[in-house]
Amino acid sequence: MQPNSQHFKANATAALHQPNLQAALKQLELGFxxxxxxxxxxxxxxxxxxxxxESVLNHTLENLDAYLLEYEARVVEAGGxxxxxxxxxxxxxxxxxxxxxxxxxSVIRGxxxxxxxxxxxxxxxxxxxxxxxxxxxEYILQLGKEPPSHIVAPAIHKTKDxxxxxxxxxHQALGxxxxxxxxxxxxxxxxQVLRTRFLDADVGMTGANFLIAETGSNVIVTNEGNGDLSCxxxxxxxxxxAIDKVVPTLEDASMLLRLLARSATGQxxxxxxxxxxxxxxxxxxDGPREYHVVLIDNQRSEMLGSELRPMLRCIRCxxxxxHCPVYGRVGGHSYGWVYPGPMGSVLTPVMVGLDEAGxxxxxxxxxxxxxxxxxxxxxxxxxxxxxxxxQHQQRLNSxxxxxxxxxxxWVARRPRLYQFLTGMAMPIMARLGRKSGRFSRMPLxxxxxxxxxxxxxxxxxxxxQWQKRGRNGS
Amino acid sequence: MxxxxxxxxxxxxxANGGAAxxxxxxxxxxxxxxxxxxxxxxxxxDRFLAKLEAAAATVARVSAxxxxxxxxxAYLERNGLDQKIVAGDEAVLRQLDWPPGFTVEQRVPRGDxxxxxxxxxxxxxxxxxxMLTSAAGRPTSLNFLPDYHVVVLRRAQLVARxxxxxxxxxxxxxxxxxxxxxxxxxxxxxxxxxxxxxxxHGPRCLHVVLIDG
Numbered sequence: 209m210q211p212n213s214q215h216f217k218a219n220a221t222a223a224l225h226q227p228n229l230q231a232a233l234k235q236l237e238l239g240f241x242x243x244x245x246x247x248x249x250x251x252x253x254x255x256x257x258x259x260x261x262e263s264v265l266n267h268t269l270e271n272l273d274a275y276l277l278e279y280e281a282r283v284v285e286a287g288g289x290x291x292x293x294x295x296x297x298x299x300x301x302x303x304x305x306x307x308x309x310x311x312x313x314s315v316i317r318g319x320x321x322x323x324x325x326x327x328x329x330x331x332x333x334x335x336x337x338x339x340x341x342x343x344x345x346e347y348i349l350q351l352g353k354e355p356p357s358h359i360v361a362p363a364i365h366k367t368k369d370x371x372x373x374x375x376x377x378x379h380q381a382l383g384x385x386x387x388x389x390x391x392x393x394x395x396x397x398x399x400q401v402l403r404t405r406f407l408d409a410d411v412g413m414t415g416a417n418f419l420i421a422e423t424g425s426n427v428i429v430t431n432e433g434n435g436d437l438s439c440x441x442x443x444x445x446x447x448x449x450a451i452d453k454v455v456p457t458l459e460d461a462s463m464l465l466r467l468l469a470r471s472a473t474g475q476x477x478x479x480x481x482x483x484x485x486x487x488x489x490x491x492x493x494d495g496p497r498e499y500h501v502v503l504i505d506n507q508r509s510e511m512l513g514s515e516l517r518p519m520l521r522c523i524r525c526x527x528x529x530x531h532c533p534v535y536g537r538v539g540g541h542s543y544g545w546v547y548p549g550p551m552g553s554v555l556t557p558v559m560v561g562l563d564e565a566g567x568x569x570x571x572x573x574x575x576x577x578x579x580x581x582x583x584x585x586x587x588x589x590x591x592x593x594x595x596x597x598x599q600h601q602q603r604l605n606s607x608x609x610x611x612x613x614x615x616x617x618w619v620a621r622r623p624r625l626y627q628f629l630t631g632m633a634m635p636i637m638a639r640l641g642r643k644s645g646r647f648s649r650m651p652l653x654x655x656x657x658x659x660x661x662x663x664x665x666x667x668x669x670x671x672x673q674w675q676k677r678g679r680n681g682s
Numbered sequence: 683m684x685x686x687x688x689x690x691x692x693x694x695x696x697a698n699g700g701a702a703x704x705x706x707x708x709x710x711x712x713x714x715x716x717x718x719x720x721x722x723x724x725x726x727x728d729r730f731l732a733k734l735e736a737a738a739a740t741v742a743r744v745s746a747x748x749x750x751x752x753x754x755x756a757y758l759e760r761n762g763l764d765q766k767i768v769a770g771d772e773a774v775l776r777q778l779d780w781p782p783g784f785t786v787e788q789r790v791p792r793g794d795x796x797x798x799x800x801x802x803x804x805x806x807x808x809x810x811x812x813m814l815t816s817a818a819g820r821p822t823s824l825n826f827l828p829d830y831h832v833v834v835l836r837r838a839q840l841v842a843r844x845x846x847x848x849x850x851x852x853x854x855x856x857x858x859x860x861x862x863x864x865x866x867x868x869x870x871x872x873x874x875x876x877x878x879x880x881x882x883h884g885p886r887c888l889h890v891v892l893i894d895g
Contacts, residue, residue: 278708293686391877392879440823460717488816
């Protein structure tokens with residue numbers, strides 16, 4: 209998908225004025241956030257699991273080349289094939305080649321964020337393949353030609369009415385002549401339409417929540433059973449997975465599974481967790497005849513060598529966005545690319561460029577809620593601050609911002625001057641703002657005060673008050 | 683020009699300050715040490731069934747194997763279903779003595795089959811999870827295509843945690859099966875306005891019969 213992150217401010221302003229989106233985001237707080245809190249309370253080992261997950265994943269990253277080679281060897285032993293891709297374009301070419309070599313016509317897809325990242329649907333459709341997204345949310349978005357707005361619940365921004373319209377428009381040709389408004393009827397109709405697609409598909413494509421070096425398995429978690437059917441019924445299975453998905457053992461995957469659904473949707477475990485290892489064995493009753501894994505780098509090895517390395521622990525649960533006050537108001541589309549929220553604000557600048565996505569690391573209040581809930585303890589606020597520093601070093605921020613930061617830094621490095629200036633300014637501002645107790649306009653800060661007031665200072669600086677309290681011993 | 687594989691590995695090694703020692707990875711894999719496991723001391727069967735029910739599955743406990751067919755018959759009647767079943771080829775199911783009127787076929791299911799009957803390698807009490815593995819007589823599609831999935835297992839097949847299930851699987855002959863499914867409830871979706879609906883793509887209903895004797 210074409211990034212649209214440079215319009216973050218305009219996107220966010222528009223999003224704030226969409227009542228349907230605002231209602232959906234409110235619901236997210238009631239659903240996922242409350243659910244995660246219940247799970248956290250219900251599992252005394254939660255913090256210990258977070259710590260262990262962090263250390264196991266750090267160990268894996270330190271030995272990533274060895275684990276990837278072990279994983280590849282096990283896949284090959286099980287009769288599967290592993291293809292490596294440095295870039296999204298290489299990954300797309302590999303997938304197209306596999307589909308062509310298999311004389312495939314139709315592809316059924318289980319929801320996968322890396323599929324979005326590499327733009328696989330457009331590539332497949334452009335090459336003449338018939339592609340169907342089978343996750344209900346993704347299917348709705350495919351009909352509406354929209355990108356996902358959440359990595360776990362991709363269509364949360366769509367209302368039932370909009371879904372009714374989409375199904376009515378697209379399913380009439382398939383013999384469904386009624387515009388349904390009942391939620392279960394909509395789900396049942398999608399089930400019926402997609403059931404035929406599952407049965408007819410030549411290729412099933414999924415992502416991977418984990419790759420297991422011990423067994424050469426890929427793991428997917430779903431509630432619908434769609435990814436599971438996608439990797440069972442078609443004669444060819446293609447798994448697209450990033451190189452940071454590998455974990456050493458089944459035990460390690462189990463530990464991460466304990467964290468994943470709890471952090472994502474507030475479930476102890478999803479309805480389905482499926483481990484696929486190679487193609488069907490000779491006497492097996494069903495399963496694909498071919499099993500391919502496309503291992504994708506796309507900047508991850510670059511992140512591995514940078515201060516963004518901890519981001520490679522991410523297990524894509526979405527807890528950071530669910531708990532982010534910015535995401536919670538502006539929704540996922542505002543971020544302008546595949547990954548929204550705090551994790552997206554780290555990944556998008558790396559994957560589409562800091563010049564395109566420069567707003568994202570700045571669309572953060574550094575409140576730290578994302579880091580607090582992250583199941584693998586990624587210091588997201590630090591990483592976002594690091595990207596801001598990169599931006600400054602690469603002179604990607606505006607001249608006025610650079611000038612203001614430079615001036616502030618110059619003063620802040622001279623404590624006596626800093627105290628003198630602030631000591632002068634505070635009483636003046638306190639007097640100016642005495643009447644209303646706040647400023648609704650400030651010179652040079654028009655953008656800030658246009659939508660909010662600056663509270664007037666009470667008379668003296670924090671440092672002056674602190675010193676006074678210290679002297680009084682209170 | 684070197685292959686993409688060589689390039690990716692070279693970049694990883696450069697980022698990590700050199701190649702990793704494969705022996706470290708191999709040793710850790712061979713040890714497959716257990717990580718942190720949640721503590722609980724509930725009765726395995728009670729916990730297993732309670733967790734399944736909390737995830738909208740239905741459950742039944744029967745005292746002996748010869749009660750299984752009666753239980754399934756009653757389940758079909760409660761749900762107004764025809765006595766037509768597609769079943770997996772498993773020891774515990776082979777012994778069942780179906781009354782006249784039942785059609786029980788062992789085959790790969792079609793898209794319009796209504797009832798799938800299977801057993802499981804084990805049941806995991808921690809989360810109320812069934813572990814099913816693929817094999818010649820056990821098509822994976824049987825766990826997903828029919829609207830109703832009925833699973834019969836013995837109390838002795840219950841284990842406490844996921845790690846115990848892996849040990850059980852490692853003790854089985856042969857390598858990792860092509861497919862291992864963890865099933866912890868019926869198929870569901872919350873993709874329409876974040877409200878849960880059952881039967882998205884997989885079974886609308888999951889019914890677990892535990893032989894308690």
